[in-house]
Amino acid sequence: xxxxxxxxxxxxxxxxxxxxxxxxxxxxxxxxxxxxxxxxxxxxxxxxxxxxxxxxxxxxxxxxxxxxxxxxxxxxxxxxxxxxxxxxxxxxxxxxxxxxxxxxxxxxxxxxxxxxxxxxxxxxxxxxxxxxxxxxxxxxxxxxxxxxxxxxxxxxxxxxxxxxxxxxxxxxxxxxxxxxxxxxxxxxxxxxxxxxxxxxxxxxxxxxxxxxxxxxxxxxxxxxxxxxxxxxxxxxxxxxxxxxxxxxxxxxxxxxxxxxxxxxxxxxxxxxxxxxxxxxxxxxxxxxxxxxxxxxxxxxxxxxxxxxxxxxxxxxxxxxxxxxxxxxxxxxxxxxxxxxxxxxxxxxxxxxxxxxxxxxxxxxxxxxxxxxxxxxxxxxxxxxxxxxxxxxxxxxxx
Numbered sequence: 001x002x003x004x005x006x007x008x009x010x011x012x013x014x015x016x017x018x019x020x021x022x023x024x025x026x027x028x029x030x031x032x033x034x035x036x037x038x039x040x041x042x043x044x045x046x047x048x049x050x051x052x053x054x055x056x057x058x059x060x061x062x063x064x065x066x067x068x069x070x071x072x073x074x075x076x077x078x079x080x081x082x083x084x085x086x087x088x089x090x091x092x093x094x095x096x097x098x099x100x101x102x103x104x105x106x107x108x109x110x111x112x113x114x115x116x117x118x119x120x121x122x123x124x125x126x127x128x129x130x131x132x133x134x135x136x137x138x139x140x141x142x143x144x145x146x147x148x149x150x151x152x153x154x155x156x157x158x159x160x161x162x163x164x165x166x167x168x169x170x171x172x173x174x175x176x177x178x179x180x181x182x183x184x185x186x187x188x189x190x191x192x193x194x195x196x197x198x199x200x201x202x203x204x205x206x207x208x209x210x211x212x213x214x215x216x217x218x219x220x221x222x223x224x225x226x227x228x229x230x231x232x233x234x235x236x237x238x239x240x241x242x243x244x245x246x247x248x249x250x251x252x253x254x255x256x257x258x259x260x261x262x263x264x265x266x267x268x269x270x271x272x273x274x275x276x277x278x279x280x281x282x283x284x285x286x287x288x289x290x291x292x293x294x295x296x297x298x299x300x301x302x303x304x305x306x307x308x309x310x311x312x313x314x315x316x317x318x319x320x321x322x323x324x325x326x327x328x329x330x331x332x333x334x335x336x337x338x339x340x341x342x343x344x345x346x347x348x349x350x351x352x353x354x355x356x357x358x359x360x361x362x363x364x365x366x367x368x369x370x371x372x373x374x375x376x377x378x379x380x381x382x383x384x385x386x387x388x389x390x391x392x393x394x395x396x397x398x
Contacts, residue, residue: 051102056364058306061100069361070093078091078092088344132212132238175323178319178320198324208239353396359391374387
């Protein structure tokens with residue numbers, strides 16, 4: 001049996017699950033967003049800030065338009081902090097949107113992927129795990145919100161089904177982590193549910209097959225009762241996963257395009273939509289749409305992104321069954337907004353203060369990302385001051 005450490009993010013086994021994603025596609029219908037500037041491909045912080053900078057003007061969500069752009073200090077100043085391991089700003093508004101903000105998503109996902117990784121490490125060390133996918137048929141004109149409600153109701157029907165409950169009990173089910181995924185295609189937003197079942201003892205392929213048969217039966221019957229088209233069995237699945245078994249399959253669903261390719265663990269794959277990519281023919285992952293617009297000026301992608309923003313607002317991305325977090329050694333779950341709002345270090349870690357944030361806003365965030373890179377986690381304050389002077393950013397010593 002593998003140790004817990006062997007499947008935590010950054011381990012050699014986890015790195016074997018890393019996936020690669022291809023470049024974004026180009027389209028003829030495009031405009032050049034005002035103020036757009038090239039960002040080095042390897043600077044993922046700059047890429048996220050540039051994408052959010054486009055949202056400052058084009059997002060339909062008020063909180064996203066303010067995120068990182070509006071200060072919340074009395075004098076409008078922004079602290080630059082470095083504590084040896086991280087660098088960041090203090091005094092900026094955050095939106096806390098896991099679905100729609102590439103910067104807040106990165107902060108939230110950093111915690112979520114560790115939480116999911118901890119749960120899977122527990123399963124590999126103490127029991128077993130099985131990963132699945134469940135969805136509903138949709139077509140052009142299908143109400144996206146009704147589709148999301150249908151997914152929730154069908155999953156509730158699966159959990160209540162007597163046969164399913166008996167099979168789960170017989171296999172030693174401890175709980176389930178359920179991730180929601182959304183892709184956007186010609187038929188509009190299309191959500192899917194991806195559960196990872198955790199068991200107190202190893203589960204066989206045959207056992208997972210029996211459980212899937214019961215869950216699919218309950219799922220399809222619920223879909224029929226709710227008036228959805230008959231579900232396709234080929235679109236649903238459940239299979240055993242573990243170190244060396246199925247991690248790449250999980251990547252098919254949870255590491256699809258991006259601001260940062262090459263996931264390091266199953267936890268990252270489940271908890272980061274920024275690593276998802278699909279062709280437009282099959283439906284685009286949402287952050288791919290944002291990339292197509294802010295990099296290439298694709299106005300069709302912007303229209304799809306805005307529809308996705310309105311649709312995803314208020315939706316829950318990751319759900320844990322009651323008692324599972326404590327069983328695997330995790331604390332009470334923090335809200336996405338709280339994770340995104342957490343600032344690096346304390347006031348004692350502040351080395352300089354930006355007294356006028358407007359040049360960063362005018363650059364659509366490019367200068368903010370550049371200043372963080374100049375200072376770095378170690379706190380190179382002289383380099384930070386030189387960067388400010390070179391780019392017209394007013395500052396004072398902390």
